[in-house]
Amino acid sequence: MEFNPFNNVVKLCLQGMGMEESGKPEEASKLFLQAWEEATDDLEKFIAAHYVARHQKNVSDKLQWLETALQFALKINNNTVMSALPSLYANIAKCYEDLGDAERAKMNDDLATSFNDNPSDNGPFYHGTKADLQVGDSLIAGGNSNYKAELKMNHIYFTALVNGAGLAAALAKSDGPERVYIVEPTGSFENDPNVTDKKFPGNPTRSYRSESPLKIVGEVTDWERIAPEELQKWREKLAGNHGEIIN
Incomplete structure (x- = not known):
């Protein structure tokens, strides 16, 4: 489920x-x-x-x-x-x-x-982007936010849901093809506080972030693509969202 x-x-x-x-x-x-x-x-x-x-x-x-x-x-x-x-x-x-x-x-x-705050998710994990990368490459923090171009991100973000990574790839600001890479965290990671309990209860999107690099170990090509009209709605929603990003 x-x-x-x-x-x-x-x-x-x-x-x-x-x-x-x-x-x-x-x-x-x-x-x-x-x-x-x-x-x-x-x-x-x-x-x-x-x-x-x-x-x-x-x-x-x-x-x-x-x-x-x-x-x-x-x-x-x-x-x-x-x-x-x-x-x-x-x-x-x-x-x-x-x-x-x-x-x-x-x-x-x-x-x-009584619950431990540390994520117990064992993956596999995915990162959605339009960057053309290879197995063995590393994804590191410090890139520009997809949602606030002037903001340098202190973490690298990823998810355990392949369709969630596919959506992130579709929303990435680039003209390149959508790519979803299989990644392995090289250090500790935490629930993404920008979504955890702020939108849906808990972390049902299984979204995480880390200050340590993510190692690319593979790529997937089969995920649920978002329809153009739905993608536009997401872009409009993000453009109208003026809330603070927890960085």
Whole structure:
């Protein structure tokens, strides 16, 4: 089970987030409820329930939706959602605290802090670009951001999802062909803080970054290409995003 940015439920959640950013919470809430109604598998239901919970005005209702999201997350039990469990338990703990249930608040808070923050993902890992590189070459930090041309990046970014790397390649600012390389981290790495819990809960895109080089060990040519109209929407969304990049 893999997170897919082209999934209809994910697209609805992205639209809902756009409404949130535009100061339209009611429209956002409707889109998240639509995502929940259209969700068919555990991952879709987990993601949709997470967003529906954010728009509940009553603490008991919010708790119910958070526990629904947790129920589906625990069913999946893989790297796609494991990184979301600390914040999910922490939010549930806060609800119990607000409801005056100290025992359950502490239990969930303890569960939140019991998780190791270090990524446990074993890959394989991918890097999407339009640069023409060879097996044995290294990708290093210090390049320009694809999203803010004047920003030099302190890390090199990669993902464990080949389709995610393909999307990054499509968005790269170059006229060259899209390339997705198989890479191996040569040092420690961390969850990409620009996406972790800022968009989707946890790190379902399995996006990481490292200050150490990535060694290219291969290349893949088979991934889900994004349609031109969808690619344009992504470019417009990125162009309109004026949020700070955590570098």
